[in-house]
Amino acid sequence: MESIDSLQEELKRVSQALSSHQSELHQTRGYLHCILQSSNDMIFATDIDGILVSFSRGGERVLGYTWEEVAAKLVRDFAGDPDDFERLMAASRERGSAHQGEVPFVHKKGHTVYCDVFLIELTNRGGQNVGTVGVCRDITMWKNLQEDLVKIDKLAEIGKMVSGVAHDINNPLANISEISGWVGTVVSDADELTGEDKEELQIAVRRIAEQTRRCRDITRQILDFVRHVSPARTSVDVHKVLKETVRFLQHEFKASPVEIIFDFCERSLCINSDPKMLQQIFVNLISNAIYAVKEKGADKGFVEVKTSKAGPDIEITIADDGIGISPEEQARIFDLFYTTKPSSKGTGLGLPICRNIVKKVGGDIVFESEAGKGSTFTVRLPLT
Helix, strand or coil: CHHHHHHHHHHHHHHHHHHHHHHHHHHHHHHHHHHHHHCCCEEEEEECCCEEEEECHHHHHHHCCCHHHHCCCEHHHHECCHHHHHHHHHHHHHHCEEEEEEEEEECCCCCEEEEEEEEEEEECCCCCEEEEEEEEEECHHHHHHHHHHHHHHHHHHHHHHHHHHHHHHHHHHHHHHHHHHHHHHHHHHCCCCCHHHHHHHHHHHHHHHHHHHHHHHHHHHHHHHHCCCCCCCEEEEHHHHHHHHHHHCHHHHCCCCEEEEEECCCCCCEEEECHHHHHHHHHHHHHHHHHHHHHHCCCCEEEEEEEEEECCEEEEEEEECCCCCCHHHHCCCCCCCCCCCCCCCCCCCHHHHHHHHHHHCCCEEEEEEECCCEEEEEEEEECC
16 A cells, blocks of 8 residues: 555656656756747757758848758758768768857849857757757848958059059159140240241140140049048039039040030029039939940930039939839938949949038939839939
8 A cells, every 4th residue: 555655646746846847847848949030040950861940030031042942952952062961961960069150041033141050959868869950140231341342442442542642653654744845945946947847847736735634633533532631612613613523524525426415504603612522423323324325336326414503402303214213222322332244343332422521511412213124313402
């Protein structure tokens, strides 16, 4: 009888312990589920063959796939380099864990997502491997930021180089200008030359002097544009700045189907602002318009620069009939480092900087665009 009572007591104790363990297990599963659903990281679990048996909500955000779309599939198939990811999985199984930064995955929409990946092996009580857990943090933004910072550093170095080259070119240009003046004097005083020969030589000398001045103007414009100066407000003729900007970009119009059209209002538009900042705005907008027209590949295209007065403000409109901007791109056009151009031609800094400058001088910038038909950017600036 005692043995039966003791067995019942033991059974009761075991039952209570089991109930406690079940409660703890249920609570632990709840915690794990909460972590999986709340974490922004991609957390997955696989069986021994690498087949996905769990996939977090964060994974759905990182890769764009739902759990139903990835269930029972090999995790390696979502990696940018499946063989390299398989080697990482093998290293994890061998060592018990593995870590690798910048592992590329392929998003559902086709673009690459970079993740910092940490793998942990799961084992049973017998020490046998039963699967793998992976924690993947999306570092795509930081990787792109690092690459963009490298580009910015390169641009800064190019600016220094251009400044140095412009200074070096100015010295021989000064000599050429001096020599052409001397040659002009010699030709004028040469009595043995016929009138026709003297006239031809004088025309040649004048052309040399004109081209020399043109070269010096170009180097001066380059130096003015790349030189760092503190913002200074002064009376600025907007029409003059726009014409100087187009001259600065003249090389982009050559050998291209782009026609520049000026449509200025009759009265002059003078505002109290910083001329260098305004030129930076116009250089970005006009060069973007030229690029859009060229990319369309049509036989001919135009970039129209228009000014008008709108109440207490002035409006500078730069319109083109280029490739335009898609609705998806329009939503991000002013985002820092976002560009629709190839990486070799754009940094994603132009338009964000333009908007920042415009707001600093109390204005605003808006745009309208239609893919395949062109874009119109309008800068509004206060007259006072």
